[in-house]
Amino acid sequence: MDRIAPQSGTNDPFARLIADRPLIGRASTAQRVADVLRDRIAEGALPPGTRLSEEALGTALGVSRNTLREAFRLLAHGRLVVHEMNRGVFVRELTVADVTDIYTVRIALETAGVRAAPGAPRERLAAVAQAVTGGESAARTGDWGAVGTCDLRFHRALGALAGSPRLDEYLGRLMAELRLGFLAMPSPRRFHEPFLRRNRLLLHLLESGETERAEAELVRYLTDAQQMIVDTLSPRKADA
Structure with a gap:
């Protein structure tokens, strides 16, 4: 024709x-x-x-x-x-409502990745492991800004386990916005250090095939991180 x-x-x-x-x-x-x-x-x-x-x-x-x-x-x-x-x-300066909304979406996207972990290609789980190791290395040198960067890579890698380009693209945009919340924290070390161990735990659970435990731990993890940022922003709002 x-x-x-x-x-x-x-x-x-x-x-x-x-x-x-x-x-x-x-x-x-x-x-x-x-x-x-x-x-x-x-x-x-x-x-x-x-x-x-x-x-x-x-x-x-x-x-x-x-x-x-x-x-x-x-x-x-x-x-x-x-x-x-x-x-x-x-x-932008994030508000409490911004942080709450960001973490609501994060939980939905990242847990989708965790649930898909058993069928994910090996290289995607390797990316999760690489982000964990990178964060631990940066912490040993005291570079807490780099720790924050590795933490964002870790969570993007969790979402990428789902194998969805759209999910990965949206999570990437969300992480850029989330960085504004990280920058609001008065002590990057105090904020990031507790989660290094929890990143390692999540990796262990995924590598062991304990998907349900990993998902439950991730939800607790993100809820705790959200609360830390909200607690920091709330006094500022009251002062304003």
Whole structure:
């Protein structure tokens, strides 16, 4: 069967796309800028509450205000920044409601991964083990920021056991937002250290095929982590 060729002239849908060509370069630049800012937010270089000045960032990164505004839109879509009328764009500060919602979704996604662990390919469980070992190594050198990064990798690897690209993509976006909660904790060591042992326990249960015990432990684990962050944010809200 012959393919129907696009019509010429103004009715040609492909021809009309020529007008969109400038948007491609602009969008790709904005995406790269958003990626840079996302990384700096995750590292704590731009902590929650930081005002993202268009002038300062435009000078530092060598990009236009329009590109920055598109990058901000991408970051706002990922719930990492917020625009305040007549004040500007700020790195988001999570609320108690934010944390509660994040952990509700985390429990659903990560337990789905744990339940799928018995049938998961060996390399996916190896990724869980690698994240546990990485966190323990970082703790021995006192690099608690790296411990937090390994912890996020550990939980993404748990979700990845489900073998769902959509679940993995959504969990990845959620982890970037969760990093804002980690940055709110006054002592990264006090927050992360107790969970190193629990990460190792979860790995042991998965490797032993004790899936039900692993799922129950994960729910307790995430509930405890949520409460620690909520307890930190609640006094701040009362002070405000």
